[in-house]
Amino acid sequence: MLSKLIMAILPKMPQSFVWLFSKKYIVGRSLEEAISVSQKLNEGGCRITIDLLGEFIEDAQEAMENKEAYMKILDELKANNINGGVSVKPTFFGLLLDEKMCFENIREVVKKAHSYGIFVRIDMEDSQCTDRELDMYEKLHTEFPNTVGLVLQAYLHRTMSDVERLEKNIHSPENPINIRLCKGIYVEDESISYKKYQEINDNYVKILKKLFDIKAFVGIATHDKNLTDIAYKLIEDKQISQEMYEFQMLYGVQPKLRRHTLSKGHPMKVYLPYGKDWFGYSIRRLQENPNMVMHITKSVFRF
Numbered sequence: 001m002l003s004k005l006i007m008a009i010l011p012k013m014p015q016s017f018v019w020l021f022s023k024k025y026i027v028g029r030s031l032e033e034a035i036s037v038s039q040k041l042n043e044g045g046c047r048i049t050i051d052l053l054g055e056f057i058e059d060a061q062e063a064m065e066n067k068e069a070y071m072k073i074l075d076e077l078k079a080n081n082i083n084g085g086v087s088v089k090p091t092f093f094g095l096l097l098d099e100k101m102c103f104e105n106i107r108e109v110v111k112k113a114h115s116y117g118i119f120v121r122i123d124m125e126d127s128q129c130t131d132r133e134l135d136m137y138e139k140l141h142t143e144f145p146n147t148v149g150l151v152l153q154a155y156l157h158r159t160m161s162d163v164e165r166l167e168k169n170i171h172s173p174e175n176p177i178n179i180r181l182c183k184g185i186y187v188e189d190e191s192i193s194y195k196k197y198q199e200i201n202d203n204y205v206k207i208l209k210k211l212f213d214i215k216a217f218v219g220i221a222t223h224d225k226n227l228t229d230i231a232y233k234l235i236e237d238k239q240i241s242q243e244m245y246e247f248q249m250l251y252g253v254q255p256k257l258r259r260h261t262l263s264k265g266h267p268m269k270v271y272l273p274y275g276k277d278w279f280g281y282s283i284r285r286l287q288e289n290p291n292m293v294m295h296i297t298k299s300v301f302r303f
């Protein structure tokens with residue numbers, strides 16, 4: 001009830017007020033701030049991945065500007081010797097306007113990243129994008145070995161068959177597929193997605209086992225302690241090398257669990273969203289995830 005009320009009110013509030021709610025989860029408005037936080041996290045033993053926030057784009061010019069902004073992030077990561085890479089959302093590069101243009105934009109980013117030895121993760125968006133993002137990943141994985149990865153979502157019924165498709169088409173010991181496995185954040189129809197907590201977690205574990213078994217690189221992206229506990233055990237039982245996995249968490253979310261995972265000696269990557277478009281992003285995230293509203297509210301009002 002309280003979450004719904006806060007969600008309804010937030011978009012009408014002044015940005016400075018919403019910033020109070022969001023700042024724990026957004027690294028800052030500028031690239032300088034993102035680099036500075038990256039340096040601190042690197043010092044604390046975490047890798048990072050930077051995500052430039054943005055609203056839905058309307059034309060090719062905006063897609064081009066976003067590409068240029070990512071080129072600049074790559075330059076700064078290299079110049080500052082940051083242990084980390086970038087995460088890209090294909091719609092931000094024009095996926096829903098012109099697929100070919102989007103591919104060329106992302107390809108340029110990946111090409112530059114490859115020349116710098118920096119990793120690029122293709123975030124997974126809603127289900128209208130899934131096939132297109134898989135196709136894009138297959139092409140880039142082959143052209144730029146060990147440079148690019150994809151996200152898969154455990155809440156989708158199709159995800160196991162997507163892993164099998166990638167295994168068959170592009171996976172090899174020299175150039176293993178690199179998958180960030182998350183639960184999935186978008187609102188999907190129940191005909192294509194699991195809705196219940198336990199069903200999503202069961203599918204998560206099934207896919208995690210499969211990825212370990214085929215020797216893919218896995219980014220275990222979750223703040224769910226039930227899942228991190230299972231992952232620790234699988235890593236131990238299956239003797240998974242630290243070269244082949246890392247835990248991944250969002251900036252500001254469950255810092256205790258992050259510290260706990262690090263203290264057990266596991267590699268950790270932190271996802272860092274930044275940018276001047278933080279307002280729209282925050283409102284959307286808050287509307288998508290009512291739990292987050294409560295979480296943020298608790299952290300601000302300390303109840």
Ligand code: FDA
Binds near residue numbers: 182248254
């Ligand atoms: P779950 O939702 O069960 O949460 C576990 C615990 O963490 C709960 O206590 C919950 O309240 C808390 N929590 C979780 N998320 C929180 C948040 N944002 N703020 C405050 N508390 C929170 N999704 C997607 O569709 N495409 C993508 O590309 C990505 N990329 C991605 C990268 C990384 C590094 C992470 C960690 C997550 C994503 N996600 C994503 C989001 C993911 O799909 C999922 O929605 C969230 O991680 C929440 O799921 P959990 O696995 O954390 O479990």
